[in-house]
Amino acid sequence: MKALAVVVMAATALAMTSPVPAGHFGPGAEAGAGGPPAAGDTGGRPPSGPCALPGATDNVSETARTPPGYARSSGTVRAVTFLIDFPDSPATTTPQARYAEFFPAVADYYRASSYGRLDYRSTPVLRWIRMSRPYAAYGIERGTPFDAESDDGYHAIAAEILDAVDDTVDFRRYDLINVLVTPGAGPPATEDVRSVTFAGSPTGLTTADGAPFKNVSFIWSRQTGDSPFRVLNHENAHSFGLPDLYYTGRGAALLKTPVGHWDPMDEDWGPSNDFLAWHKWKLGWLAPAQVRCLDGPGVRSFALTPTSVPGGLKLAVVPVSRHTVITLEARTPGPLDHAVCRSGVLVTAITTTMSTGSGPVRTADATPGSKGCYTTDLNVNAALSDAPYTAGQRYTGPPGMTVDVLGEDDEGDWQVRVRTVRPRASDGARD
Template identity: 50%
Template sequence: MQPSRRIRPRRAAALASVTALTLAVSTSAGTGRLAAGTSTAVGAGPISPEHSSVLGPCMISGRPTIQMSEGVPTPVGYVRSTGTVRALTVMVDFPDAPGKGSALDRYGEFFPQTQDWFRTSSYGRLDYRPETPIPRWLRMPKSFQEYGIERGAPFDPGYRRLVQDIVVAADPRVDFRAYDFLNVLVTPNAGPSALDTVLSVTFAGNTEAPVADGVSVTNASFVYSRQDDGSGTYHRTGYRVLPHENGHVFGLPDLYTAEGGGAVGHWDIMSEDWGANNDLLGWHKWKLGWLDRTQVRCASAPGRSEYTLTPLARAGGRKLVVIPLDGRSGYAVELRTREGNDESVCRPGILVYRVDADVDTGMGPVKVQDSREDSGGCTRSPNVQAELSDAPLTPGEEFRDAKRGVRVSVLGADLDGTYRIRVERG
């Protein structure tokens, strides 16, 4: 499957060729391969969202060739996203880039923050447990330069050698059967600064990965250097690259495109993992099994219906209304407020976005509908896509898709923080 990649505008021309190549390339190494669809550990595998026959029309799906489709349920090969998951976490350095300071200091850049982020976002449904059986730098046998890693694509022979060397170096101290996925925290002084090239990458759903202790290292996230935006918030927000990368091991696609975060803005960590904290979209929470069937409504029938939505950040209550357009796409409606992981929300309200399960990761599978186009937004947070920051609808406002005969109206906001909406379909 396609890895996570940061795409800078000057790299846009290469995006299409990279996407095409990834489908045909494996990263096989080690002593053998597992059959397609085999999990990385006992009990691992994607979770199917709770649904009923009423929700069936809203469970859109993409073609089999789509990479990291937004369809539900998530296909096999990824890590389950509810219950207890164990993340083998190793800190890696190289002869030409020895780790500076303690390896556990590097670990401390990401934990317990990543655990806390997933606990909050999942309403406690995901028990994320990072484990570090090797609490020191794991030295690679070759220099970083010898591996020749640039963008971290799986068809890069140097990257395949690196993954295999990590498995060989860790195997005497690690029982890979005990873990659901792998985190590799590379020493930040390896390779170029993140100001120049962001190398952080995830291999997800790859059934031809290296094998250790009889299990395939199918899902693995690699984190390299992270840029400090100069705002003084790095100690609070620098960890967020890891929840983004781990989102891929659970089957979530990149929502940024070659042009950056303009499709979704800061409304999902799979769009922007830099700047202030943010959460996942309600669609992703349903896809991951963090919302049950009572919290999702499917507005598939013609006519008018009204719903009360509770803030997405709060546990309990109705969170998501889905308006299917066809078997591949639909609109999703949710209430976003400044609480929980959503510290950067500057205009609370009803967020409407279109989900297309037939669009590849990094190509724009989700598009937020901006209620105030060309406004410049309302955020003052550094490194947050400003234009979409005031996208939500407030009481008295509406979203309309005349071509599809869809209208979403915000009827009012109640004192308990809930919002009332009306959905109309022709």
């Protein structure tokens, strides 16, 4: 969520934890176990080719390839989920009820968004783990880091969790760690969002099995909207290597979100929304044939199948420099896209060298100055809700690039024509 304090520590060369052997389900029943992708499926590959741009490699970023140390994001991914409360804020519901706020919904969402290429399985430890001190004694605020030298904060909480479960949980079997905090601890999400992920590098804690305690998400309070579980989808996506798309720096509260409700890494509150096609490619959810790289001059026409529909061409990428691309995708209302009120072709500019929280992705607005078409929920950047380009509209990008949206065909695909008059910039070009 918005309070990603120390989103990611520098990635290390450590390999991910080993998978669980078939038939082993750890300390509790798994949620979200699903079938494998269809036979012959060619997704699950990291992006490659001239449109798979390099960039930042020591943190979450829009760089096509995620560095070592983060969790894998396709195939079977296993999480272990703990629940904690505090002596001055004891849980008022059962661990089963708190867990059910997120599962199987989180797994179902990932399965749908990835077109079955991410089989997310969560194993819960269904008991409240009571912390030793009152909530305030840990000094948890928005922006609190994971300080391995500290006797309070997230380091102290994590150490107490390990002390409670380390003799029964084999952490080598899991890719992700989730900590669901009793909602009464700390302010409500409408006042201060504190959910946070520490991903990439070990946190300084090592389990009894020798596994590093990392890729861990802490979920506080309860979120608003028709799919409040998505705060965990957002946090886990940091462990998969995705950055925050909203602004986090000084004065960020006064700035509009740069992407809007077109990706949960920007707005993961309010109505449901799906991931950008670029993120789906980065996470290994698109097969090579579903991505078209327009890395040379010419005029190309093709049809984009909406994100909400499995199969078809999902993403067109136009490189404009070594670290910047323009992307095209079709967005329509769907099971995960509840706020789409104007169907069409979404155009985004993506920079792979910009850090998390600094606006690495920006949505091009086909209706500048408009108040938007989805204006009933303050959690949605209304001005960008009607950003897609529709039939007859033209996007004019960097010099020599135009995109003409020809319209929606009888199959529901969006026909576009892209014109570029110069090749991709050389490696020495500046963004």
